[in-house]
Every structure is written in C-alpha cells, then in structure tokens.
Amino acid sequence: MEQQLDMLVDKVVAELQKKLTEMARQTGHPKEQKHDEAAAHETAGEEQPVVAEEPVRMAQVPHPKWQEGLVELLDSTPARIGVWRTGVRPLTKTMLQLRRDHAAAVDAVYGEVSQPLLDEFSLFTVETQYDNTENYLKRPDMGRILNDEGVRLLQERCQKRPQVQIVVSDGLSASAVDANLRDVLPSLMDSLKSYGLTCGTSFFVKGGRVASMDHIGELLQPEVLVLLIGERPGLVTAHSMSAYMCYRPRKGMVESERTVISNIHRQGTSPIEAGAHIGTILSKMLEQKASGVKLVL
Amino acid sequence: MEEQWIKSVGIDVGTSTTKMIVSRLRLGRMSSTFSLPRFQIVERQLLYASPVHATPLLGADEVDAERIGAILRDEYKKAEISLSEIKSGAVIITGETASKKNAQHILHLLAERSGDFVVATAGADLEGVLAGKGAGAQKRSQSIQGNIVNVDIGGGTANAAFFYRGRAIATVTFHVGGRLIRLDEQGRIQYVSPHIGSWLAAKNLYVQIGQTVTFTQIEEVARQMGRSMLDYLSGKERKVSGLLVTGGHLQEVLPIEELSISGGVGELMRTPQVENIAEVSRYGDFGPLLGQMLRHEREQGKVAFRWTEPEQTVRATVIGAGMQSTEISGSTVHIKPELLPIKNIPILKLELTQEHMNEPLRLGQEVRNVYELGQRLFGESGGIPFALALSGIGYCSYAWLQLLSQELSEQYTTIFPRSRTMVVVCETDMAKALGQALSLRCKGVPEIICIDQVRVEYGDYIDLGEPISGTIIPVVVKTLAFDEQA
Numbered sequence: 001m002e003q004q005l006d007m008l009v010d011k012v013v014a015e016l017q018k019k020l021t022e023m024a025r026q027t028g029h030p031k032e033q034k035h036d037e038a039a040a041h042e043t044a045g046e047e048q049p050v051v052a053e054e055p056v057r058m059a060q061v062p063h064p065k066w067q068e069g070l071v072e073l074l075d076s077t078p079a080r081i082g083v084w085r086t087g088v089r090p091l092t093k094t095m096l097q098l099r100r101d102h103a104a105a106v107d108a109v110y111g112e113v114s115q116p117l118l119d120e121f122s123l124f125t126v127e128t129q130y131d132n133t134e135n136y137l138k139r140p141d142m143g144r145i146l147n148d149e150g151v152r153l154l155q156e157r158c159q160k161r162p163q164v165q166i167v168v169s170d171g172l173s174a175s176a177v178d179a180n181l182r183d184v185l186p187s188l189m190d191s192l193k194s195y196g197l198t199c200g201t202s203f204f205v206k207g208g209r210v211a212s213m214d215h216i217g218e219l220l221q222p223e224v225l226v227l228l229i230g231e232r233p234g235l236v237t238a239h240s241m242s243a244y245m246c247y248r249p250r251k252g253m254v255e256s257e258r259t260v261i262s263n264i265h266r267q268g269t270s271p272i273e274a275g276a277h278i279g280t281i282l283s284k285m286l287e288q289k290a291s292g293v294k295l296v297l
Numbered sequence: 298m299e300e301q302w303i304k305s306v307g308i309d310v311g312t313s314t315t316k317m318i319v320s321r322l323r324l325g326r327m328s329s330t331f332s333l334p335r336f337q338i339v340e341r342q343l344l345y346a347s348p349v350h351a352t353p354l355l356g357a358d359e360v361d362a363e364r365i366g367a368i369l370r371d372e373y374k375k376a377e378i379s380l381s382e383i384k385s386g387a388v389i390i391t392g393e394t395a396s397k398k399n400a401q402h403i404l405h406l407l408a409e410r411s412g413d414f415v416v417a418t419a420g421a422d423l424e425g426v427l428a429g430k431g432a433g434a435q436k437r438s439q440s441i442q443g444n445i446v447n448v449d450i451g452g453g454t455a456n457a458a459f460f461y462r463g464r465a466i467a468t469v470t471f472h473v474g475g476r477l478i479r480l481d482e483q484g485r486i487q488y489v490s491p492h493i494g495s496w497l498a499a500k501n502l503y504v505q506i507g508q509t510v511t512f513t514q515i516e517e518v519a520r521q522m523g524r525s526m527l528d529y530l531s532g533k534e535r536k537v538s539g540l541l542v543t544g545g546h547l548q549e550v551l552p553i554e555e556l557s558i559s560g561g562v563g564e565l566m567r568t569p570q571v572e573n574i575a576e577v578s579r580y581g582d583f584g585p586l587l588g589q590m591l592r593h594e595r596e597q598g599k600v601a602f603r604w605t606e607p608e609q610t611v612r613a614t615v616i617g618a619g620m621q622s623t624e625i626s627g628s629t630v631h632i633k634p635e636l637l638p639i640k641n642i643p644i645l646k647l648e649l650t651q652e653h654m655n656e657p658l659r660l661g662q663e664v665r666n667v668y669e670l671g672q673r674l675f676g677e678s679g680g681i682p683f684a685l686a687l688s689g690i691g692y693c694s695y696a697w698l699q700l701l702s703q704e705l706s707e708q709y710t711t712i713f714p715r716s717r718t719m720v721v722v723c724e725t726d727m728a729k730a731l732g733q734a735l736s737l738r739c740k741g742v743p744e745i746i747c748i749d750q751v752r753v754e755y756g757d758y759i760d761l762g763e764p765i766s767g768t769i770i771p772v773v774v775k776t777l778a779f780d781e782q783a
Binding site: 194 | 442
C-alpha cells in the first residue's frame, strides 16, 4: 500500500516537473534564449559554458481580485510572493522551484569555471592554498593567499607595476563567472581604453577570496586592482558577480578601503553597464589616489 | 554625491491669468553604495507662488511681451531668486493664448530670460497632463485601481487628462472655459467665442453679441456646457458634446473612477452661490456660473464616478510646469558637459524585438529605415537632427552591444555626415556601455550623448540640461500628442 502511494507521488512529481519545464520553455525569456543561440552560432565550434536559465516567475493565485495589481507587486520584487498554497503548505510547484534554486546555489559553489571561457580571454589559472572546496568553505584564510606555484606563475608571467590589474576569481560561484564574464570583461576593457588607462596581465584565481587582492597586490604592485569574483549564491540567483576595487592593494588592507559593485547579473546590475562603470571608478581612484570610503564618486 | 537640491520655476501664461512658482527638487540616491548609482527626484517642494495676475494683452490677439516680462522680473525679485540659481523648469502658454499671434515668440523669449534650462512648451495635451500632476491626480492614481481624470478648466479651454497607476494614458481638450462668453453687469453679451457656435446651435441655445440675457438664460447655457463636457468624458453622449472638443477625440470610452476639476473654474466651484446677473458678471464673463453649475452636477451626483477635490485649483498647471516637468536621467550615462544644454530635439523611436537581435541584416535595415525617416522629417544639418530612442532591449550582451553600436554609428555617419552630435536615449540601464561603444567607433565625429532610464515616445520633444555633479542630467520630455498612439 505504502509502496503504491510512493510510486503514485513519484509519478505526479515527475509529471509536474515535465509541465514546469515545458512552461518555462514556452514563456521563458525568449530573448535570452534566442540570443544565446545566436551567440553560439557566432562562436560555433567552441564549447559554450552552460548557464542555467533563471526560472520564470508568475503568480499562482487562482482568481486574483486585481490581476494588474498582482503583476505590479511581482515586478517590484524577486521575492517568492503570490505563490498560493494547498492547505497550509506551499504548492508542489513552488516547492520544486525552491529546491531547484537551492540545488543551483549548491552547484554554483561546487562547480568549476569553464576552461574554454578562460581561454577565450587568455586567462591563465593560479590557485590559492584552498586545496579543495570543502576546505575552501571552512578556511577562508587559505583562499586569501596564493600557493607557491601561483606566486611563481605570477612573477613569471605578469607585468609588474601595471596601472590597472584585472583579476577574475570563482569565489563562491563559478557559474557567476560563466554567466557574466563575457559581458563584463570586454565592456571593462573598452572603458579602460576610452579613459586611456593601461592594463597589466589578467589571470584567473581558483579558490579565491576577496582579500586575495592583498597578496596579489604585494606581488604585482598595481596602482589599482579590480577583482571580478562570484558572489555567495542565493535563492534568487546563483549567477551574481561582484567587482571589488582597490587603490594600491597590499597586506593589511581593511575592508573600508575597498570599493565594490555587487549584484552583477542579468536581472540585477546590468553586466555591460557594470563593466563600463568599473572603468569610471578605477579612473577616479587613480585621480584621487584613494579607494573605499575615502573615494568620492 | 549623496543628495542635492535643484531649483525649478514654472510660468503659466493662460487665457485670462498669468502665474509663476518657484520650487526646489531634491535628488536623492536610491541605490546602496554597493550598486551602480541611481538617483531620483525624491521630493518636490514649493518655495514661492506668485499672486494670480491678469494676462496682459495687446488688443484681442496678441500677448504683451513687455508687460509679461515686467511681471516676471518683479516676481523673481519677490521670490528672492536670481536667474543663475534656476536649473530647470518650464514656461507654458495655455488655452486660447497659445493660438494668439505672437505666442511662440513670447514663449521662447520668456524661456531665454528665465534661467539656463527653462524650457518652452505649449500644447493642450501637455498642459492637461501637467495640470493633472499639479492637481495631484497622477499621484492619487497610484493609490487606487481605476482611472482618474483631472479636468483643468481655465478661461479658454478645459484640458482633461486620464491617469492610470501613475501614468498619463489619454488627454482631451474642450472649448469649455469661463471667458468663452463675456457679459456686462446688465447682462449684455460682449463676446461669444466662435469655437462654441456649432455646439450652441446643436443645443438650441441662442447667445449673441449685443443680446441681453436673463440670469435663467445664461444659467442654462452654463449648465448645458458643464453637462456636455461630463457626458463626453463618461462616454454617455458624444455626438453633440463632441462639438466642444478641439484637437483629437478620445478613441474609446475609458471607465472613470474619480474626477477632479482644477483651474480657475475649479476654484469658482468653491465660491459662494451667485444669484443675479450682477454677481455673475463679477469678472465680466460667465465663469462663476460655469463653476456653480458644475458644483450642482457634483451635488446631484448623477454621474457614475466619484468627485474629489484637487490639491490645487488655479495654480494646478503652473505647479505642474514648475514642479513636475523635470525628470532626471540614469546616473551612469555618456555625456559631454560642454555640449549641454540641448533643447527641442525631436524623438525618433527604434523599437527592437528579438528578431532584430537574431538577424543582423534586419537590425541594419530597421536602423536604416529610422534614419531615413529622420532625414525626410528633419533634414540633414550640421546640428542634431533628432534623438534616437531605443526600446525593447531587455538583457543586452556585449556581443549584441557591439552589433548594435556598429549599425547605429556606421549608418549615422553615412546618412548624417555633417551632424556633429548624436543623441541616443535608452529605456533600460545601458547608456554608459552603449555610449562608450559608440564613441570608440566614432572617435568624436560625431560626439556621442547617450542617456538612459527616460521613457519617451515618437512625437515627443526632449530637452537635456547641464549635468548636476557631472553625472546626472535633468531632462524635460515634452509630450505633444497622445491621440496618435491610441
């Protein structure tokens, strides 16, 4: 009896999931989908990083008293509102969505940045002393220091004392880098070009924390450094990236000396606009010889 | 920059009265320090409101520029404000005055003399929208579900604007106003506006110059006029009442939840009862009766909508012009401060869809179509032929940004080789990236001004002010026509 019931539940859940994905396909961000296809055409032959699609949001309230008002509310927040209920519990649909988002967040932490993407921007990889992901999560301090091999690579391959140093790191979300680097980085390069700023040798740090900027700063001594790093994933999005910027990074910097633009993803801070604005902030840092709370924007 | 105040003036030259106000607008940062800067006008304060002056006229069809100038000089002095302090604002010529002989000339003269970035506007649609904003209808519409109509009734015209959830969705203008029929204290008719002739005839009402009317006769005309206007708005009857409409008609019947009446006649709805010809002709016209009759309509409550009190009556339009006409652009934009301010640029719209994103050829064709339309409409000069408004772009990737900027810049330099400045207005937050991509391609020929988070429509004109703190610019969108979109 119990077995039968279990089977029945499994069947229903599978059916629902199928419907859910179909729905997402039909009403999902068609622009982005198509666009991704177009981009795939342009760079055919290369392996594309898989970027999970953001779930479609719609109200589940069956007969809303005021449809337009509900839509307005939904548009005003990414929070899970208007989800309706069955008895005192959420709908299966809502639960599945939540679990899916949670799984995406976990995947983002444990995932790896696509190698072809790094190759596309000629980023070589150095590692911190993080060792493995479990250890990375438990020992943030080890993600702040490059390992010996990393130090050697930087000294060998990087230009010393550049005006601008760009560093990319997976941080807590590899998929954030996969999703946004292709938009943020070239837009940032354009911005540097229009401000007439020069940039050293960019690279990728695996298992990096924000304060790895300090160690890199000691090694390369750039005037300003920008670190594009995956943010701790949440249930709204797992693809959010931050840009931490610092004037003359060095050991012993305090957090208030860093400037940050966070929440860079398709539904948040526009990736191309963020890239362009990072250039503006860097040029102001160079002008004012300051960063963080001392920087006047 | 965390916060800043800017001063803004509004000047309203109407058929019967002229007023001005001074206000200040507070720009506040709406985003956290971890996001891209985003500023908004968070507060609008009235600093000074002039008394209501009679509009000086030279004869019947000319506005007296000299005397208006003198009134303003005087008011600026009383308000203790110097021209250099004023960063934004609008001069508006309203009602029948707008069709007077030298209106355009005066408008621009006043705008020039009123401060660096005070724009000149006219047009019944804009006037209705500004009055609706000044009367508080727009703000109120955000807190209810249905449509709110504000009708601003002045001397020459009544401008109705429909608001839904904070947006102006339709406007209509009537030949309904206090000075359309003028009479002396004996009840002798001095003037009847030719605009209402056909409506009077259709209603079997006889009012002629030189005729002496009784209180009951003129009361009936005022009652019918008020009723006709309300019938048109509610959609009850539009055949005869439509004779009062000037300009575009409403395409459909829009359900109304609330109605307010502002303007001089709105004010007269609140004054004590008039009972004889001598009291009616207090201002030499039938305005007091028109107000009284509208009040009766309200008291009888025969209409399907709720009546509400406007926040402003006589000064609704001028307050709208001074306090509500200015918007600000997004804070991450691409500008050249030395090229600003720029005034009176027509908008051309480029609506993009996913097809354009997939097919570069179609995008190219679409851009060419819009540019060629611009060439036909505005010619090809060394200045700024138009501002290109981009909409329909959701998420924009870098690859697509390149494609777009390539098409936009290449064709622009081919079709408008002598233009020295290209102006682009984006709906979504992408102006800095797009402006940068365009200028890397154009290398200064033409210069690029690219702003965002301003919503404009085809047929609008736009004025861009000087940057505030180097990053944000005040923008005045002058909406000219609603009916074309409907």
